[in-house]
Amino acid sequence: MKKTLLAAVLMSGCALSMQAQTVVKHIQDEKSAIAKGVWVGDTFYLSGQLPSPVTPADPAKGTPADYGDTKTQAASVFAKIQAALKEQGLDMKDVVKMTVFLGADPKTGKLDFAGMQSEFVKYFGTKEQPNKPARSAFQVAALVAPGAALEIEVIAAKSK
8 A cells, every 4th residue: 555655656757757848949050159038838049139330340451340339239139130030929018137338338338228118118118019028238358359339138928
């Protein structure tokens, strides 16, 4: 009797642990050193997005890429985030956490939080999309792309 009861308890514990396992899916390609994003259950972690250059670098002339000012860069980054989320069946309304890394504006040499915020409010807290994510913003000395003033990563959750 005790052995049967013990076996039943162990089997039910195994069944519960099997149900509790979370599916993890990496969105990646062979060309990139990191995943574009990672699904963990119904939560999507999007890697940091950098702006696209307004004018690409020209190695022949020796000119670096021009990313524009912080506001221009923020417009690029938020559009990239929206597109990446859409590829995963998500939208900006699904963003629950955002982390912003801000460097000095390449045009003024000063931190331009207002430039980033002016683009942020076009996507969050609007009449069409009232959801606002939790957010942290950090000032950084530099980003991996010379001339880039910001990088933004987000966590989004699929609503049920």
